Amino acid sequence: MLYVKSHNLASNLAKSEGFSAVEFLKEWQGYDLFVAVADEPSFTGYPDYVLANDNNARWANPEETESILFA
Numbered sequence: 001m002l003y004v005k006s007h008n009l010a011s012n013l014a015k016s017e018g019f020s021a022v023e024f025l026k027e028w029q030g031y032d033l034f035v036a037v038a039d040e041p042s043f044t045g046y047p048d049y050v051l052a053n054d055n056n057a058r059w060a061n062p063e064e065t066e067s068i069l070f071a
Helices: 003-016 062-070
Strands: 021-028 031-037 049-052 057-059
Touching: 003 021, 003 031, 003 049, 003 057, 049 062
Parallel strands: none
Antiparallel strands: 021 031, 031 049, 049 057
16 A cells, blocks of 8 residues: 555544544555544544545444454
């Protein structure tokens, strides 16, 4: 993936939902995988994963999140 472009898309998505940033984790099933980071972290539930490619960014659905966590 083109990391810079996908990072910008993921960052914009996360910031639109109140997160302060994203951190790149790895490539996953054709996407760059990021986790959204908040200024005040809370540990309630699954991580907020963002999947991004050269064209768009989206939140991982519950099935994808479980696959990422438990793979």
